[in-house]
């Protein structure tokens with residue numbers, strides 16, 4: 001593939017030849033109708049069901065008798081187990097009128113940091129999976145490394161590794177409506193959402209990424225895009241609204257939209273932050289973490305002063321990879337000191353330990369709450385940590401959505417009876 005982006009952009013030839021993406025199938029993992037279980041649409045144990053819904057076994061049995069939920073009985077090692085699916089969790093939440101968001105529109109959350117390796121993709125994987133238990137989720141991979149695309153079990157076809165005529169997965173770029181000044185041809189073909197989105201489970205959809213996203217950022221800075229006006233005649237700079245326009249059109253279809261941001265401040269990343277109303281910043285606890293956080297905050301502040309319209313309901317900093325080492329203990333104490341007085345940015349109560357379970361779940365491409373309900377000798381060591389991480393993600397989920405935390409999934413298994 002030609003990597004001379006500038007030459008391509010000025011020639012107005014497509015960076016991805018439209019013919020190769022037009023025939024891409026709509027969903028390669030599973031569809032809404034499918035009965036296939038995947039790690040993201042798993043059989044859900046009764047414990048997990050009780051944890052997600054906050055109900056006792058008796059209430060679940062009552063709902064089963066009323067035909068609201070449809071548990072399956074599976075045999076495992078001579079034992080009969082009752083399992084549920086995500087549709088059962090959501091049926092119970094609906095029945096009880098429990099919502100995990102305040103308004104009617106989707107909450108749009110960017111998982112952002114200018115630093116790589118801090119846990120952005122891991123957080124997107126696990127928060128995305130957890131949110132998909134309680135609502136309809138769209139995850140958008142914005143990182144050309146495609147980490148989150150592959151964490152959700154999708155095959156990543158790296159543009160420079162595949163044959164020239166191979167079919168590439170369409171990305172967010174094919175959803176953006178580019179218009180160039182002076183009637184120039186747009187360098188990308190616009191595709192309908194249905195041919196870009198991958199359905200991982202009935203409630204978890206992903207817009208994948210590939211290496212071309214790096215090139216797109218470069219092109220976006222060099223091409224002259226046509227700005228438009230809103231209904232009142234105010235300018236809507238194309239360089240800011242490209243992703244927001246895509247998201248706004250999807251807000252009624254989803255409850256939560258998550259961006260896995262790349263560790264840079266390029267155009268797509270700025271666009272995602274512009275389209276978001278909440279930001280999660282995972283912060284690796286290390287000597288330089290205060291500096292990293294200052295850089296992140298300075299950048300977010302600068303966006304607000306340069307452009308109108310940047311407004312976030314919540315910025316949540318989440319300490320990650322904690323170990324009982326002097327340097328990390330000191331870093332955490334300092335962070336807690338700094339953020340105790342702040343109201344514009346909040347430090348999460350959840351401090352994520354450095355835990356092998358994150359890499360295990362990354363390898364197995366499964367959410368940590370699924371790892372928490374495995375049994376058998378080979379899983380025994382990992383289960384307590386998986387439970388701990390599930391509860392930590394549960395806390396972060398409530399904090400970012402500004403919901404009261406009345407219980408944890410595993411630590412407080414005292415279900416309510418009705």
Ligand SMILES: Nc1ncnc2c1ncn2[C@@H]1O[C@H](COP(=O)(O)OP(=O)(O)O)[C@@H](O)[C@H]1O
Pocket residue numbers: 115116117118119120121122123147320321322352353354355356358359362
């Ligand atoms: N709490 C944690 N404990 C142990 N490893 C972690 C933790 N969080 C993330 N990791 C690992 O750190 C690496 C970087 O995480 P990743 O989510 O890819 O960061 P980013 O997206 O910010 O670059 C990955 O190998 C991931 O599995």
Ligand SMILES: [Mg+2]
Pocket residue numbers: 120121122143147260261
């Ligand atoms: Mg990442």
